[in-house]
Amino acid sequence: MGIYTMTERVVLHMDMDAFFASVEQRDNPELKDKPIAVIGSNERTVVVTSSYEARGLGVKTGMNKFEAKRICPHLIFVQANHEKYTRACQKIVKILYTFSPDLEVYSIDESFLDITGVIHLFGEPLTIGRKIKDAIKENLQLSCSVGIAPNKLLAKLASSHHKPDGLFQIKENEAQALLKDLAVEELWGIGRRTKEVLNSIGIFTCAQLAGADTLLLKARFGTWGESLKNMARGKDDSSVMPYGYEPKARSIGHSMTLPYDIRNQEEVLKYILELSDLVARRMRRENFSCNTVAVIFRYNDFQTFSHQKKLAYATDDTRRIYLHAAAIVKKTFLTKPIRLLGVSVSGLIKAQGESFLFEEDRRLTNLNKALDLVNERFGGAAVTFASLVNHKEYDKVISPSWRPSGTKKY
Ligand SMILES: [Mg+2]
Structure with a gap:
C-alpha cells in the first residue's frame, strides 16, 4: 500500500x-x-x-x-x-x-x-x-x-x-475546499470568546482567517494569532499523545460549583483562597512544588476559560499560590456572574528535602506542615483562614474536564 x-x-x-x-x-x-x-x-x-x-x-x-x-x-x-x-x-x-x-x-x-x-x-x-x-x-x-x-x-x-x-x-488535498466556507467556531480550539473577537474584526470563515493579516491577529491574540491562521488552513502538527506519555507537567486542581452565582470580586477571592488551600495541601501531601498557577472560571452561561501565571520560582505554600491566583482574578475582567471556580497548579517538581534558599521559606514550610498536621488529625478544615469561616457547604460535581484516571487533565 x-x-x-x-x-x-x-x-x-x-x-x-x-x-x-x-x-x-x-x-x-x-x-x-x-x-x-x-x-x-x-x-x-x-x-x-x-x-x-x-x-x-x-x-x-x-x-x-x-x-x-x-x-x-x-x-x-x-x-x-x-x-x-x-x-x-x-x-x-x-x-x-x-x-x-x-x-x-x-x-x-x-x-x-x-x-x-x-x-x-x-x-x-x-x-x-x-x-x-x-x-x-x-x-x-x-x-x-x-x-x-x-x-x-x-x-x-x-x-x-x-x-x-x-x-x-x-484527505490532505481536500482540506482546503472543505474549510473554505466553514465558520471559524467549527474548528476545534476556537471557543465562543475567540469567535467573538474574530467576528468583531470581520473574520467569520476559515478562508477569511487563513488570509488574515498576521500582524493584526498577533495584535489581538499574541503568539496564538499565528496558530489560529495555521488552524484555518487545516495545519496542525500536534502529535497523538499516548497514554502514559503525557508531558510530565501533570496538574493538581480543585474546582467547585458555587452555591449561587457571584459577581463580586471579594467573594470570588474567598473561594479562590479556599481552593488554593485545598490544592496546596494536596501538593504538600504528595511532596510537590509547582511553578504555574491557573484559575478556571465558568460563567453562569457555561462559558469556561482559564488564565495561568508562571511563577518566578517553585512553591507549595498556600499563601503564595493564593496570591498568584488572586492576581489572576484581579486582572480578569468578569463580564458575567460566575458559576464555577477552579484553581490548578502545574509544572510540578518533587520538593527537594530541607534545603531552603530563604529563611522565610523554611518558616512557611514549617507553618504549613503544622497546619496540615492539625487538619489531618481533626479532619476537614479545623485550622483555616479567618475569611473562610463563614462559608457554606458547596457541591462538588464532576466537571466536563474530568478524564478517566491516568489521562490528560485540563
Ligand atoms: Mg461524544
Missing part, C-alpha cells in the same frame, strides 16, 4: 455518539428511542448529555432541568452513573489499543489514534475505521463516529461532520 508514506500521517478520531445517554438507553430497554437527558445529582444540575431523540426536540447540553422540560415535556431525566461510563470507556480503550499503541484518550468518550504505522496490518484507513466501529458495536452495543485525516484538527472535524454513526475521511 504505497499511497501512505511515513511522512504523511494518518490520524483517526473516535467520538462516541451521545455517550452517557446511549449507555443508559442500552441498559434500560424502557428508555430506548425515547427523549432522555442525563443529569447530575445536585440541585443546580444541568443536562450533561441527551439522547438524539431529545436533541431533535431542542434539548441541549447545559440546559437546566426546567428549561429542558419546558422545551420537551416528555423528557425523561436519568441520573448520571459515572462508574458505568468509566467501565465502558475502559472497554473502548482496550479495543482501540488492539489497532494501534499510539492512542490518546482525550476524554471519557473521545480518543485519537495514530494509525500511520498500522495501515499495512489492517488495511486502508477507512477499513480500519469501519473495523473499529464494528468492534465497539459488537462488544458494547454502542455507536460512535470516526473521522480520519492527516492530523488531529482535521480528524476531529471529520468525525463531527458525520454524526451520529459517521465514518468520514478528509
Whole structure:
C-alpha cells in the first residue's frame, strides 16, 4: 500500500455518539428511542448529555432541568452513573489499543489514534475505521463516529461532520475546499470568546482567517494569532499523545460549583483562597512544588476559560499560590456572574528535602506542615483562614474536564 508514506500521517478520531445517554438507553430497554437527558445529582444540575431523540426536540447540553422540560415535556431525566461510563470507556480503550499503541484518550468518550504505522496490518484507513466501529458495536452495543485525516484538527472535524454513526475521511488535498466556507467556531480550539473577537474584526470563515493579516491577529491574540491562521488552513502538527506519555507537567486542581452565582470580586477571592488551600495541601501531601498557577472560571452561561501565571520560582505554600491566583482574578475582567471556580497548579517538581534558599521559606514550610498536621488529625478544615469561616457547604460535581484516571487533565 504505497499511497501512505511515513511522512504523511494518518490520524483517526473516535467520538462516541451521545455517550452517557446511549449507555443508559442500552441498559434500560424502557428508555430506548425515547427523549432522555442525563443529569447530575445536585440541585443546580444541568443536562450533561441527551439522547438524539431529545436533541431533535431542542434539548441541549447545559440546559437546566426546567428549561429542558419546558422545551420537551416528555423528557425523561436519568441520573448520571459515572462508574458505568468509566467501565465502558475502559472497554473502548482496550479495543482501540488492539489497532494501534499510539492512542490518546482525550476524554471519557473521545480518543485519537495514530494509525500511520498500522495501515499495512489492517488495511486502508477507512477499513480500519469501519473495523473499529464494528468492534465497539459488537462488544458494547454502542455507536460512535470516526473521522480520519492527516492530523488531529482535521480528524476531529471529520468525525463531527458525520454524526451520529459517521465514518468520514478528509484527505490532505481536500482540506482546503472543505474549510473554505466553514465558520471559524467549527474548528476545534476556537471557543465562543475567540469567535467573538474574530467576528468583531470581520473574520467569520476559515478562508477569511487563513488570509488574515498576521500582524493584526498577533495584535489581538499574541503568539496564538499565528496558530489560529495555521488552524484555518487545516495545519496542525500536534502529535497523538499516548497514554502514559503525557508531558510530565501533570496538574493538581480543585474546582467547585458555587452555591449561587457571584459577581463580586471579594467573594470570588474567598473561594479562590479556599481552593488554593485545598490544592496546596494536596501538593504538600504528595511532596510537590509547582511553578504555574491557573484559575478556571465558568460563567453562569457555561462559558469556561482559564488564565495561568508562571511563577518566578517553585512553591507549595498556600499563601503564595493564593496570591498568584488572586492576581489572576484581579486582572480578569468578569463580564458575567460566575458559576464555577477552579484553581490548578502545574509544572510540578518533587520538593527537594530541607534545603531552603530563604529563611522565610523554611518558616512557611514549617507553618504549613503544622497546619496540615492539625487538619489531618481533626479532619476537614479545623485550622483555616479567618475569611473562610463563614462559608457554606458547596457541591462538588464532576466537571466536563474530568478524564478517566491516568489521562490528560485540563
Ligand atoms: Mg461524544
